[in-house]
Every structure is written in C-alpha cells, then in structure tokens.
Amino acid sequence: MSESERLSVFKTYKLYVGGKFPRSESGRVYEVTDSKGRWLANAPKSSRKDARDAVSAARKAFGGWSGATAYNRGQVLYRVAEMLEGRREQFTAEVAASEGISKAKAAAVVAATVDRWVWYAGWTDKIGQVTGGANPVAGPFFNLSTPEPTGVVTVLAPQDSSFLGLVSVLAPVIATGNTAVVVASERSPLPALSLGEVLATSDVPGGVVNILSGGTAELAAPLAAHQDVNGIDLYGADETLAKELEIAAADNLKRVLRPSPVDFSADPGIGRLTAFLETKTVWHPTGSLGASGSGY
Template sequence: MAGSGPRVAVLKTYKLYVGGKFPRSESGRVYEVTDVEGNWLATAPRASRKDARDAVVAARKAFGGWSGATAYNRGQVLYRVAEMLEGRRDQFVREVADAEGLSGARAAGVVDATIDRWVWYAGWTDKIAQVTGGANPVAGPYFNLSSPEPTGVVAVLAPQESSFLGLVSVLAPVIATGNTAVVVASERAPLPALSLAEVLATSDVPGGVVNVLSGGTAEIAAPLAAHQDVNAIDLAGADERLAKELEVAAADNLKRVLRPQPVDYFATPGTDRMTAFLETKTVWHPTGSLGASGSSY
C-alpha cells in the first residue's frame, strides 16, 4: 500500500543523446561518476566509436534543416532552451556543485552565468551576419557581397573542469551560427552535459542538431577527428598531447581546428567562437541588370 513504508530511492539513469533519442552506449559500457571527494554520484554511459559515428550521421542529417532555418528562428529556438534551463535551475545547481566541488551559492552563480551565456548567444543569431558580412568595393560594374555560412558538423570537446558554463560557452556559438554539433562531455564531470541533453530534447531544438556523448575523451575524440564527414573540431577539452594527435588526424580532410587555449569563461565572450566555424560566401552581381544571374565563389 502506498505510503505504508519508507520510499525506495529512484536513482536517475543517464544516457547518451544521439539524433534526438536517448540510447545506451552501443557497447553497453558504463563508468562511475564521483564528486571531487570521491563519493559516488551516478553511473554514466561510456560511448564507443560506433556511438561517435552514429552521432555524426545524426548531426549531418540535421544540418540541412538547421542551417536553412532563418537566423531569427534559430534565436527563438535557443531562447526557449534558456527558458527551460531557468525552470530546472535547482537541478543544475546541485549537479554543478557536486561536479566542481562548489558551495551552493557559488554553483548558483555558475548556473546563472550559464543561462545568461545561452541568452547572449541566442541574441547573436540574427546579428552575426551584419558583423562578419557586407559589401566589398570592387573595380568594375558589379555588386560584390560577402555573407557567412555555417561550416557543417562540428565536434566539440567540452572543457574538463568547467562542466556547465564552459560546456555552454563552446557549444552555443557552434549551433547559434547554424552548425550542428557532436559534443564530448567532460570525462570527469559529465552529468551537467547529460542533463542539458534532456533540456534540448524537450525544447524546440530539432533532433540531431546537438548530440551528447560521455566517456573517455581521447577514445571518443579520435574517431571524430578522423571522420571524413566532420568539418571542424573544437579542442577545448583536450590536453596538449591529445590536441596534437587530434590535429594530425583532423588534417586528413582539412578540418577547421580550434586549438585549446586558456579561457576565463566568466568573462564576456567576443565573436571569436562564432566566427571560428563560419565560411564566407561571396556573390558577384552586375550592376544595373537585375535580371542577370550572378555568380558566387
């Protein structure tokens, strides 16, 4: 009879997030996640190379629709994510406090900064084109216009120590500009990233736009860096040795590579992480001949 005895604790089951769904690791492997003092927090899935390849397929499938959406629409979708993060603020405060060994007050400050950061990037979706694009002066009777376009599928190695604010600081600029992402969560503290995936799944972000994998950073990153259908990689969560190895693998298909660098994630970000994964399309059009077709390079 309900209420007749002590409750059985319902422990949360964390899963990967691939293509808008929550699969267990293809290999069936898991690993224990502990707090900074070594106390058990949860069991997280340990993604395999097959999981990484599945995530790339999902990201590629979602790229056309996401990159083809209007910048205004992307901004609205991302703002909705911020609304939902606000609604689950207490959960993220607990997870960040456990993951990073912070007091409740400091963890709350991190979560508030993270939600603000998401809103900040949501506001840039329909403004970055004006900053990075424009009309170019040319010697001839032509209009010459440059505009930014997303690079494609971006592998994102989330920072190891900043499990939530750092994660959002490297993920949000990638998808705000129309790319899709395969995220490798912090190996030691993956729970905020896996919970963020639950928020994305119940928001308006289409499945496959963001895919979240947990497990060994080096193990997951290696197939992503070498994958021919990954267009770029952010090495924020790689140490110096791993970063060099991944750069070599990424060179095989000329991936854009953003190297790891010291970052104060609490500082107001510039536009560097948005422009890092943008291409520039330049269009020529004859002046005074609106019916003529232009050419682009």
C-alpha cells in the first residue's frame, strides 16, 4: 500500500493523573486548533471530578516525594530532561503548531525548555543552602532554619507559552518537594499533555505531577477552593479570574503566587523555587545537658 493510500492515525491525547492516562470522566473533548484555526487534535475537557481526582493523587504522592533526598529529586528531574531531549522533534512540531511560530523558532524554544528543566534539576540540593542556615540568637542555643515544601500546589500554566512557560512554572514546584496539579494552557494544551507521557516513562512517581486540560476558569475554581490544596500559582489566570481565585484560596490560607509579567527566555532566578517553601526553625542547646526543642 502506498503512503498516499494509508489512513492517517491521529494521536489520542489524554489527561495525566496519578501516573495513569484517563480520559475525562465527563467524556467531553474540545477542539484544539493552530494559530490559523486549523484542527490539530481533540483534547480532553476535564471536569471538577477530574480536578478532585488529581488533588487526591497529588496528596497521596506527597509523602514519598517530599521525603526523598534533594539529591535524589535532582536525579529524577535530570532523567526527565534526558527523555525530553530524546523527543525534541515531537515537541518542536507541537510548539510550532500551538504557538504559530516557525519550526526553527520552535526548536529553539524546545532546546531552552530542556535547558530550563536541567537548571531546576541542579537546584534541588542547593536551594536549602541558600534559603536555610544558622541564625544568631542570644543564649546557649543553636538556631537552624531549613526549607520544607508547602504541599499540594495547583499550577495554572501560561496561556501563550505552552512549553517553556509551562516548565518554568512547574519544575520549581516539584524540585522543592511539592506535588503539583497542572491546568494546561486552554488554547495550547498539547505540549503539556505530551509532557505527561515523558513523566510517565521517567522516574517521577505517579501523582507527583498531574496534568489537566480544559477550561482554565472551570478547573481553577474548585482547585482554589479545595481544602487539600496548599498553594496556587495564578500565572495562567487573567486579572478578573485571579482576584476570584485569590478570595477562594483564602478559605484555608493557601499560599498564593499572584500573576505578573515574566520573560521566560530570561534567567529565572530562584523566586519560583522559594514561592512554595515553608521555613522550619529548630532550637538546640549548645551544652551537653538538656533536651532539644523545635518550633515553627
């Protein structure tokens, strides 16, 4: 059979929740088109039930992931970069179609994305040295501060930077020991859904990253109000939605990262690494007698 006589085999995109690839429990999909309105694929349209399932998976995975050594998390993240490097051609095609840029520009974006992932992998066992340390106190005590992850973090991915922006907001969340529920770009979700395939074939435990596609506002509302979500990055929300979500997040005192303009091609700094960290302070007597005490 000649190539022209073959039927095209279209890719079926699915959610990534708890290390598995479910369709939306609602059975809904929506059309994803390129910058010229041409059909690219049908993406699953997640429901509130999918969002709750993702939070449950993230909570279940938190203990093991946060309890792993920072060095081990760095190794796991570096393995993801290896897998991304091997699929650069696929991601280049998806980014070019999703963002309406040339293949050459898309290839540069994908290369920068892989480099960004490596960059955050390298920070896993260093951020504690930067943000923690010994504190000068009066009295015969050692006073030490160490960073600890916040918990389950919802990440609203950038709407216009479907891959580099996505990785720039996701990688620092998991690098510091949090688990994540990601709401992919509503307009350009395909690179995010393909990232789930990479995570599943790397060493990232199931549930550490959960990726949903669909309506950003529809999914963000229940996630912002969810009592088992500890933090939320509002980057992918517009100004009106961000205000509504911030009010909902206040109900259980979620840590909130408000949206602000970011040049994802620039040096990211450590701002997002520290955004979802808590500081634990431990006191210990300097003498040989007495018991140690700790507090927050």
